[in-house]
Amino acid sequence: MTDTVSDRPVFxxxxxxxxxxxxxxxxxxxxxxxxxxxxxxxxxxxxxEKADAAARRIQQRAxxxxxxxxxxxxxxxxxxxDRIRQVPCIFLDLFGAFVQELxxxxxxxxxxxxxxxxxxxxxxxxxxxxxxxxxxxxxxxGQYIQGLEQADVILVGVSRCGKTPTSLYLAMQYAVRAAxxxxxxxxxxxxxxxxxxxxxxxxxxxxxxxxxxLAEVRNERxxxxxxxxxxxxxxxxxxxxxxxxxxxxxWLSTTTRSIEEISTKILDEVGLDRTTY
Amino acid sequence: MTDTVSDRPVFxxxxxxxxxxxxxxxxxxxxxxxxxxxxxxxxxxxxxEKADAAARRIQQRAxxxxxxxxxxxxxxxxxxxDRIRQVPCIFLDLFGAFVQELxxxxxxxxxxxxxxxxxxxxxxxxxxxxxxxxxxxxxxxGQYIQGLEQADVILVGVSRCGKTPTSLYLAMQYAVRAAxxxxxxxxxxxxxxxxxxxxxxxxxxxxxxxxxxLAEVRNERxxxxxxxxxxxxxxxxxxxxxxxxxxxxxWLSTTTRSIEEISTKILDEVGLDRTTY
Numbered sequence: 427m428t429d430t431v432s433d434r435p436v437f438x439x440x441x442x443x444x445x446x447x448x449x450x451x452x453x454x455x456x457x458x459x460x461x462x463x464x465x466x467x468x469x470x471x472x473x474x475e476k477a478d479a480a481a482r483r484i485q486q487r488a489x490x491x492x493x494x495x496x497x498x499x500x501x502x503x504x505x506x507x508d509r510i511r512q513v514p515c516i517f518l519d520l521f522g523a524f525v526q527e528l529x530x531x532x533x534x535x536x537x538x539x540x541x542x543x544x545x546x547x548x549x550x551x552x553x554x555x556x557x558x559x560x561x562x563x564x565x566x567x568g569q570y571i572q573g574l575e576q577a578d579v580i581l582v583g584v585s586r587c588g589k590t591p592t593s594l595y596l597a598m599q600y601a602v603r604a605a606x607x608x609x610x611x612x613x614x615x616x617x618x619x620x621x622x623x624x625x626x627x628x629x630x631x632x633x634x635x636x637x638x639x640l641a642e643v644r645n646e647r648x649x650x651x652x653x654x655x656x657x658x659x660x661x662x663x664x665x666x667x668x669x670x671x672x673x674x675x676x677w678l679s680t681t682t683r684s685i686e687e688i689s690t691k692i693l694d695e696v697g698l699d700r701t702t703y
Numbered sequence: 704m705t706d707t708v709s710d711r712p713v714f715x716x717x718x719x720x721x722x723x724x725x726x727x728x729x730x731x732x733x734x735x736x737x738x739x740x741x742x743x744x745x746x747x748x749x750x751x752e753k754a755d756a757a758a759r760r761i762q763q764r765a766x767x768x769x770x771x772x773x774x775x776x777x778x779x780x781x782x783x784x785d786r787i788r789q790v791p792c793i794f795l796d797l798f799g800a801f802v803q804e805l806x807x808x809x810x811x812x813x814x815x816x817x818x819x820x821x822x823x824x825x826x827x828x829x830x831x832x833x834x835x836x837x838x839x840x841x842x843x844x845g846q847y848i849q850g851l852e853q854a855d856v857i858l859v860g861v862s863r864c865g866k867t868p869t870s871l872y873l874a875m876q877y878a879v880r881a882a883x884x885x886x887x888x889x890x891x892x893x894x895x896x897x898x899x900x901x902x903x904x905x906x907x908x909x910x911x912x913x914x915x916x917l918a919e920v921r922n923e924r925x926x927x928x929x930x931x932x933x934x935x936x937x938x939x940x941x942x943x944x945x946x947x948x949x950x951x952x953x954w955l956s957t958t959t960r961s962i963e964e965i966s967t968k969i970l971d972e973v974g975l976d977r978t979t980y
Binding site: 434442443444445446448449450452453454455457458459460461464465466467468469470496500502516518520521523524525527528531532534536537538552555556559563590591594595598599684685686687689690691693694699700701 | 722744779876962967
């Protein structure tokens, strides 16, 4: 988080949360590996007063010298955008070109209304997300087995392989009711899935991980324990993968993948790839 | 989730997770309220073989008639993109124009490498996010008070006002260590904050909600209970807001706001608005 003069300044300006602008700018700037960027979020710029304050802040940074700040904007209101453009900066209008093009293609005018994508706190789709989060929290780590029949997917795998963050991400981002259930040494001794899961076999999706990485993660939690030993990790993972293959459960390794990548791969594989706007 | 012929077909095509493309397309298409869109995610299109399969799928949809599908693409590889462009569709290249422009501005070539923004499962920033998620889960609803001094922010408010999903979102999206702690009738009887929180007063951020909405939410959990009664909700909220004003705790209402909006407003107000790429 060092803010050196040599870091290229970036401002993310939005009339709403700025999440779209941030996601987009992050993806684009990731293509320029050798340059370090220092980004500042300026969300909720939805009045001329706030536009003035934002413009002053960008101006101050520009006055410190160096190359002009990059401004990634999802501002819809042209008067507000024009205020920002008065500052010496590289202004990138993320929506402009596409909204214009889509108006032509779709043959209707856009509403040009501010911040529509993340401010719908009372919509049906939004309530489905909140319910999914509550479901995933209640069904984390097999702690609650009632209602598993309502799960869209049940993640299985050894302790600390990434089930919990993945379940929460699936719920939060995609309104997917993702439960998760641990595979433990007792299951491997019996050589069978936990009995609780048998009725839901078709909903199971497995996560695995490299033993070395698992030992690292477990050591952070319980240093120098048998639980965290490489030997134990190797054995549990070998058994878990054997069980998943035997039971024909689709699975993937989380080792070098982010939660986003794991989650979207699961959706892709289980066929939850549709959404309605 | 009805998929009628009149819904305009949308395909989200990416060589990685497709999250950037989906966030962006959702934001842009939200500007066209009167049109219903049916979107299909086609992530991880990172080979010609997968490009062929994706192209076939889009072609099939186009063959069903109606207006041509919209394709939102963050494909970086031009050969893969060209394969998709052969299908009769409206192809929107989200990165193209901006990456080109930034190459000129920054004076360096982009890496044009695929899926860099969400696939960094072993980076330092990524580990910070996972740690933040674990922290927020462990410090959900005041269940664990050790380590509160490591929190970036501690959300306070009455039961079911939105603390848990907000904490998890802050952790997941922004690597913010967000704890949350309930304000309960006993606190209001004493007319003071829980003693546990006193050393961390400067980290507190309050959430409130309209009594009518709170009663709705609580009724889903415990129908017809005193806990869910409008009278009880009104009283708790009045007391909680009084306490937050008295203690000078910044707070906001969650009633009509999404988790994204609540979270970014909190970051904005507590000054956690910087990030390094």
